[in-house]
Amino acid sequence: MMVQDLPAARPPRRAQWRKLARGNGGVAALIALLVFNALVTPNFLQLQTLFVNISQVATIAIVAMGMTLVIATGGIDLSVGAVMALAGALAPLIFQSALGTAYPGLGVAAAIVLPLLAAVACGLFNGVMVAVLRVQPIIATLILFISGRGIAQVLTNGNLQTFKNPAFSYLGTGKILGLPFQGWLALAIAVALFWVVTRTLFGRYVLAIGGNERAAHLAGGPVRRVKIGVYVICAALAGLAGLIVVAINSASDAARNGNLMELDAIAAAVVGGALLQGGRAPVFGAILGALIIQLVKYTLLANGVEDEVALIAKAAIILAAVYVQQTRKE
Known part of the structure; x- marks a missing residue:
């Protein structure tokens, strides 16, 4: 007589709820915020409110996606806000230069490309400090966190830099199918980065380095180049976000552009599912985290907090x- 296999014991109900919360907590939080605001917050369901929130979410999401890649390698980048300020400070200066005055079309291209190149240079600096000189990421990026905004303020003499250029302002005020251009841009970046993470060797190395950097190195992976690459991508996206903020306001304020963005980006990445010890790069999770961070901020301010x-x-x-994250280890 054969003994039949007994059915596997069901986990306790409490453990089931924990597992469900870990996998869907972010979505549940977002739905709760949306329902609360729809019922309580005045004018929340108006299109203008939607546009404002998309504009704010887009910049957080763009920076958070870059931060997610850095965190996936076990690093951190505290300089993203300063990079935003630096890139944003350069754009108006280009418009005010002889190039921007004599050749407006070329000036617009230069006002986008040159600040992004400056942001890439910042990413290279961070990457080399971390990957080559082996400085702790929090210390390496703290250097630009302190100096980057100072450089931006020196370039602008600490003054508000205003400009009028409809072509450049489209970055922040343009619409496609009735929705803000920067929202579509954030979505396109998310799709591109998701493909990079899931379909390319670079993406696999990013996750491998975060999972076990020594093992990735012993397996012959280009650890240094990949780590430099994620800091470059993060800085470039921060520079782009800085340009969007400047385009929205048609002005650059080096003291305020990107202020505390590093906190929003880290929060969005972590809420979106990035593990601080590395090994995961949930790109679309960063967008979810950005939505939650923005809606929390909006909910409090709209209700007088x-x-x-x-x-x-x-x-x-x-x-x-x-x-x-800590309970996941249990």
């Missing part, structure tokens, strides 16, 4: 996300 409380809420969100 002071901006300082929004900072506390962001810290609480990061703490909750880290707690969930």
Whole structure:
């Protein structure tokens, strides 16, 4: 007589809820915020409110996607806000130069390309410091966190730089099918990075380095080049976000552009599922995290809560996300 296999024991109900929360907590939080605002917050369902939130989310999401790649390798980048300020400060200066005045079309191209090249240079600096000189990422990027915004303020003499260029402003005020251009741009970047992470050797090395850098090195992976690459991508995306902010306002304020963006980007990446120890790069999760961060900020401000409380809420969100990550190890 054969003994039949007994059915596997079902995990306790509490464990089932934990697993469900870990996998879908971000989506549930987003739905809760949307429902709350639809019921409580005045004018939330108006198109103008949608456009404002998409504009704000797009810049956070773009930077958060770059931050996600850096975190996936086990690193961190504190300089993204300063890179935004630096790239944003260069654009108006180009418009005010002889090139921008004499050749407006060429000036627009230069006002996009040159600031992005400056951002790439910042990424190279961070990458070399981390991958070649083996400086701790938090220290290496702290250098540009401190100096980058200072350089931007020196370039602009600490003054607000205004300009009028409809072609450049399209980056921040243009619409496609009725929705803000930067929202479509963020989505296109997400698709491109998702393909890179899931379909290319570079993406596989990113995850391998975050999972076990020594093993990736012993397996012959180009660890240094990949780590430099993720910092370059992160900085380039931060520079692009800085240009979008400048394009929205038709002005550059080096003291405010990208201020505290590093906190929003890290929070969005972590809430979106990036593991601080590395090994995961949920690109679309970064967009989900950015939506949650922006909606929390909007919900508090729209309901009369002071901006300082929004900072506390962001810290609480990061703490909750880290707690969930720690419970995954149990």
